[in-house]
Amino acid sequence: RPQPGVCGLRGGVGGPFGNPFPNRVTCGLLQPTTGVLYREDNYILMTTADKERYKCVLPLTAGGAEEEEKDYRGPAPGELLEPLFKQSSCSYRIESYWTYEVCHGKHIRQYHEEKETGQKINIQEYYLGNMMMKTPLSEPEGQMTPYYPVEMGNGTPCSLRQNLPRSSTVMYICHPEAKHEILSVAEVTTCEYEVVILTPLLCNHPKYRFRASPVNDIFCQSLPGSPLKPHNLEQLEKQQEMMKMPFRRAKEEETPSTKEEKFSSIHKPVAIGSHQLLTVGTTLISKLTDDQLIKEFLSGSYCFHGRWWSHH
Numbered sequence: 001r002p003q004p005g006v007c008g009l010r011g012g013v014g015g016p017f018g019n020p021f022p023n024r025v026t027c028g029l030l031q032p033t034t035g036v037l038y039r040e041d042n043y044i045l046m047t048t049a050d051k052e053r054y055k056c057v058l059p060l061t062a063g064g065a066e067e068e069e070k071d072y073r074g075p076a077p078g079e080l081l082e083p084l085f086k087q088s089s090c091s092y093r094i095e096s097y098w099t100y101e102v103c104h105g106k107h108i109r110q111y112h113e114e115k116e117t118g119q120k121i122n123i124q125e126y127y128l129g130n131m132m133m134k135t136p137l138s139e140p141e142g143q144m145t146p147y148y149p150v151e152m153g154n155g156t157p158c159s160l161r162q163n164l165p166r167s168s169t170v171m172y173i174c175h176p177e178a179k180h181e182i183l184s185v186a187e188v189t190t191c192e193y194e195v196v197i198l199t200p201l202l203c204n205h206p207k208y209r210f211r212a213s214p215v216n217d218i219f220c221q222s223l224p225g226s227p228l229k230p231h232n233l234e235q236l237e238k239q240q241e242m243m244k245m246p247f248r249r250a251k252e253e254e255t256p257s258t259k260e261e262k263f264s265s266i267h268k269p270v271a272i273g274s275h276q277l278l279t280v281g282t283t284l285i286s287k288l289t290d291d292q293l294i295k296e297f298l299s300g301s302y303c304f305h306g307r308w309w310s311h312h
Helices: 064-071 077-084 231-253 256-267 291-296
Strands: 006-011 024-028 037-047 053-061 089-092 101-102 107-115 120-135 147-153 167-176 181-189 190-198 216-222 270-272 275-280 283-286
Touching: 077 147, 089 181, 101 190, 120 190, 283 291
Parallel strands: 120 167, 167 190
Antiparallel strands: 006 024, 006 216, 037 053, 053 216, 089 101, 101 107, 107 120, 120 147, 147 167, 181 190, 270 275, 275 283
């Protein structure tokens, strides 16, 4: 129920890499976020550095995602990815020197092509893994960005590890708009690699969807002897307001007439000596031109040729 003299603090962590959103504090009536439950006995007592005391009501954690995972009866993640393995499709990532080829469920290849004299192509290549070795028996628990790993071994022998074969873990991650792109390739230890693939196929499984950390309101009520807002918070808000003031003044002072003057001054003819120049954006175009020459140029009578490629 609404209570007077309440400050609302919006906090939490969001984004796939845990980037924090700025906290926002407001004071007024307790207006719970839609769909979020609050209970008056679910609170903590907070004391500021200035000994100001507040009672902060916390949101009840929602268990909707956990319930959805428990109720899921659809295909297993391996079955969801099966079309990708059956289609014999491959994904590519081109870097400055190496090109990476992932033919899903079959092999991972790292190669570089160079043309030699006589048009012969020299290929330097390593297989980072061949065929699927194993897939996980258990599903991910508590990961912020859950993934489905597929182990691939029996790659090109590694001279730095007594000719042991190279191996890779392919980590499939849900992304609803992806097209099975290779997000990254990393050599985590000598001749052992991690390949991250973005795919929409896993998004049908609730356990493999990105788990966004919830951002909810925390409402704090001042206790007797404490101000409605903490002193430091009021100072911060005043500083933020003062920083905005110059921008507001500049916006208010810019009247429609000055805007028109700015626009017209950009496109006004500029006189230099006795000749007139026209400006288009920041480019000056001289009026001392042959109109016939311009017509012939635009009609294609003149061509420019590059030194290597031919451009007309």
